Amino acid sequence: MTTSQSPAAPDVKEEHFLDAPTGIEAETEDEEVPEIERPWKPEQIRVNTKQFSLRNALDMIDDESLELAPDFQRGRVWKHVQKSRLIESVLLQIPLPAFYFAEDADGFMRVVDGLQRLSTIHDFVRGQEGFALKGLEYLQETVEGKRFDDLPAPWKRRINNAQIMAHVIDPTTPPDVMYDIFKRINTGGTPLNAQEIRHCMSKDRSRSILKRMTLTAAFDTATNGLGGHTRMNDREMALRFAAFWLHGPGGYLDFGSMDSFLQRTTTMLDHPNDVDDATVEQLEAAFRRAMENARVVFGDQAFRKWPQGPDTGKYPINRALFEAWAITLDDYDPSDLARRSGAIVDAARHLMTVDYRYLDSITSSTGDARRVMYRFETTAKAAEAGR
Structure with a gap:
């Protein structure tokens, strides 16, 4: 799909807390609420x-x-x-x-x-x-x-x-x-967000794993200092990486919602019988590698919307882009990525400019299974650019 018109800047809204920007793009949901697929007994x-x-x-x-x-x-x-x-x-x-x-x-x-x-x-x-x-x-x-x-x-x-x-x-x-x-x-005062609720419900093991992942220099560099985020959005992104790394993008289809997917992963990380210490070490190493590779390819624009056209500065970190690119880039050799970084960036920016299905998949109802699969599949193709 191509266009001859100059691309318009995306309408990006940043989350705020206590009247201050958080550095994270706000996710939006479609107005039509789907039927509950699995009501609790x-x-x-x-x-x-x-x-x-x-x-x-x-x-x-x-x-x-x-x-x-x-x-x-x-x-x-x-x-x-x-x-x-x-x-x-x-x-x-x-x-x-x-x-x-x-x-x-x-x-x-x-x-x-x-x-x-x-x-x-x-x-x-x-x-x-x-x-x-x-x-x-x-x-x-x-x-x-x-x-x-x-x-x-x-x-x-x-x-x-x-x-x-x-x-x-x-x-x-x-x-x-x-x-x-x-x-x-959860309706009083300033309501907790989803990750804050998971944090309160979880055990020390998963908390420690996510904390270690987000307090690495690799994560801090790739996200321009997001480690130690006030509203724990950094740990939610680490948890999303862990979930897709453990289950694979296709494994998301067994859950059908991001909340269930992330809650199940939190429970797994809390129990060594589900995710043993050796696997945790592999997970943390993969996360560091993914962060380093993202920096190699995208520099300080990693995990942000970056459409083609006039320079508009940096948009906030986008969760959906984070999970898709982090999981995808983990599999590559950094020297290979450095050689092809220009082609990969061009492919990624093209997607964020003319592929409206891709833009939908990283903007609204990002937990929809079809949108999850589309953004992972399309991101994986973009990562092959320049070969």
Whole structure:
């Protein structure tokens, strides 16, 4: 397919968080919502409601039977006044909204909804430095400027004895069902994105693997410093690579949705019987190689829309381009890619200019199985340019 007209710049929208750009292109979905192909059976959903005192919840955090998702930067974004007014609400005996925990087979629980609230309370009461209350609305004259240790005993007791309600997802609930539950109830404050939910639900093994992958110099260079992303989009991209590397692009057809695909891969990475340590080493080596090869071919335009025509600067990182090109380039020798880089770039830019089916596959409903297969197949052909 060719065109004689000058190509128009694509309409690219960047994700924002706290009014700041994240460096990641926003994905869009078609307005028409497809029918649910696999509705969950009601008997698979098991939720128990439990009541705890805040003292009990903080004790569980300290003895690690209740986990606050370590290395979760998003849980620490509240400003000082927001934190202080949460503590003020507790002191005023205003009931806190319900929390949601995920329980595993060993009885350990992870906070999925309410992470910022519990982190704030724990920091105030048990943190090494804590923080002084600031910007209160009703208790300025009583506790403004005080830390927990400075509070009179009755105020300390009011915090420790405050009751919270938690809905605990039973460990026998299938992971896909559990993930879907948390997506449905994730509506408060600044809602968690998909990867943040997966992070809260997962175990340390998968977290550590994805963290190692994204904190490499190769990833940071290929993505212009995306490692340590505030909203964990870096780890989602590493997880997408792992999913397609483990299952192959054709394996995606067994899942039918990106959420199921990535959730299953997270579960696999958490269990050495599914993905042993030797395979993890191979995965991490493949990821580094893919990042280095992407830099060889595309320079600082790697994983970004880059249509032919006048220079428009750099667009945000595109997730669909990332997974397709990273998986494709992993199989090539860097010296071969360096020799053919000009031809590959021309082929890739041509696709992003005139192949509207390809543009659709990297822009909207990118989890549609047909679009996934098309972008992988077409990207693989472009990688052969110059041979």
